[in-house]
Amino acid sequence: MPVPALRLPSWAWVTGLTVGAVAAVAVLAVQADQGPKPTAVATRPSAQATASPSARPNPAPTAVKVPDGSGTGRRIVYSLGQKRVWLIDASDAPRRTFAVWPGTVSPDPGTYTVSVRRDATTGSDGVPIEHIVYFTAKSGLSIAFSNAVDGASPPAPASGTRTGGIRMGKPDGTALWAFATTGTTVTVVG
Template sequence: MPVPARRLPSWAWVSGLTAGAVAAVAVLAVQAGQGTRPTATATVPSPSAFPSARPTAERPPAPPAVPDDSGTGRRIVYSLAERRVWLVDVNDSPRRTFTVWPGTVDPDPGSYTVGTRTDATTGSDGVPVEHVVFFALKSGVNFAFSAAVDGSSPPPAEPGARTGGIRMKSADGSALWTFGSAGTTVTVVD
């Protein structure tokens, strides 16, 4: 009589295949450990390899020079075209320069003297201002340097408004206030 074939249970097959796979991985790992190993080398490309990636030590541009036709000695210089002020010391060296927001009316080019100074008031545009340094009057318009108390630039002037306030940032207003005592020369250039 024939003997029926015995079948192996499925767990035996799975166990056998798993053991074989683990053994194969172990053999490959040992072989890999005995082989040559790749080494990393650090190469630094020359700066000429990437000309656009070169680090640069760019310096900020030099501030504009004090206008030649602005006189000599200690003075405040205001350029109408550049909308810029310079605080110039007795040795003709600029101590500070900054841009400003002019009013709707410009003073005539020439030499003036700081007269009245007001610590704080309201500008003709209704904005509270500080460090007001008056230096000229033309056709009923007072010209003065000042800074808005809140540090903002002046709002656009209403059509037809005649304002002579020359506004600046708060820090610049403080510097001009300290520098521009009564009697200080103010030179206005084109």
Template sequence: MAGLTAAALAVVGFLGYQASASVPESLEKPAAAAPSALPSKAAAEAPREDPLAVPTGSGTGVRVVYSLGERRVWLVGTEDLTQTFPVMPSTVSPEPGTYEVTSRSGRIQGSDGVEIEHVVRFATVDEVSIGFSAAVDGSMSSPAPGRKTGGVRMERADGDAMWTFATIGSKVVVVP
């Protein structure tokens, strides 16, 4: 089983490399958007050629990539081996940019009252901590409107992977 997983990751990494190598130069460096600009609804609905490929313009090297519009995270490791999974953003989101993991907590109560684990914090917006986490009960429901919370929720297995991957100082790149 481990051999099949390794082979699958190698294939995904190779395909991601091929996809990134064939991107025209005009698409590699997107024009800078205004800091507060989020993708329009039409832009968010326009499917990318390979929705599981790491977004262009997300940098290089080992990093966590978080797409606000796609509600998806990529753990980009060495040799282009990548894991990706969907997430549920909270009511407060960081601006697109490059951050680093500043703190982590094994298991705490989230600002919404839900017990969470594997909290990986990387930004603060209007005094709200932004970080990835998994609800212990496995829930990924939409956050309550009107509450200022910064938890980016994921499934527990994905939270395990994030916890192992994103240690203090790890790079986190947020893209529109």
């Protein structure tokens, strides 16, 4: 006489397979824990590798001579040829100097005064700017110092576009804003 086959309920099969899978994962985890482990190497990228060439103008050398013929007393000196600005105190000592990005229309060499200051606006290139210090106009354009709100360099203007903004990095724009009160002399040299 044949013996009837013993059938296990489906829940028993599922439970057995689940226990087996958990046991297999536990065994693999123990083996992985005993194997070789990767090690992280801490390296710092060099300043040269992280600096974007358009992130800000060239850094100021510690002693850049104020151009001859730039006047005396408290003033802002802007050199067209050097693309650089100096903030000069009342004793004729330079307080700060920095490189700038000139617009496509430059002021003529001469002496001007800060006429208007504006906290923020949008530049003629569409970039949000702040610390705008106006000192002259040329060919129907206002000429002013400013910095982009995000501190970036200005984009290259489209061919034929005329801009009168003289841009600088954000820390330099903040320093010029604090220095350039209305009536401050601005001397532009070649």
